[in-house]
Amino acid sequence: MTQPDRMELLRSRCADLGQAEVARRLKYSPSAINQALKGTYKGDLFNLLTRVEEVFGSTIVDCPCLGKITLGKCAANRRLPFITVNPARVALWTACRACEEKQ
Known part of the structure; x- marks a missing residue:
């Protein structure tokens, strides 16, 4: 957009x-x-x-962990803190750091 x-x-x-x-x-x-x-x-x-x-907005992004999601959901997940006790959150945190959607 x-x-x-x-x-x-x-x-x-x-x-x-x-x-x-x-x-x-x-x-x-x-x-x-x-x-x-x-x-x-x-x-x-x-x-x-x-x-x-x-x-x-209704922009859709392709998340390596969650698949196709809205940019809003992407931003919300990107802002979550790092938590070591949840493997899914660790994977998401790692993927968000390397993502091109990161602002």
Whole structure:
């Protein structure tokens, strides 16, 4: 998904849900969302729009451990801490570190 596509997805979700709800789901402040929409956001817009795609997008990635999953599920698994007592989590943690989807 391109940056303009992600921005359009952000605009669409804000129209549907409202800026405050979109901000809550993205874990950004409502003012950050407002600034991004106005084009005055001083933070890293790439990170914000990547989060938009993770939360609201329908991009499918091919995970070496889990198969075809959404980018949102990929990001959630990628952020899990390393835990040695679960072999599946060890495999996932190792695969996530080498994955090209890693941001």
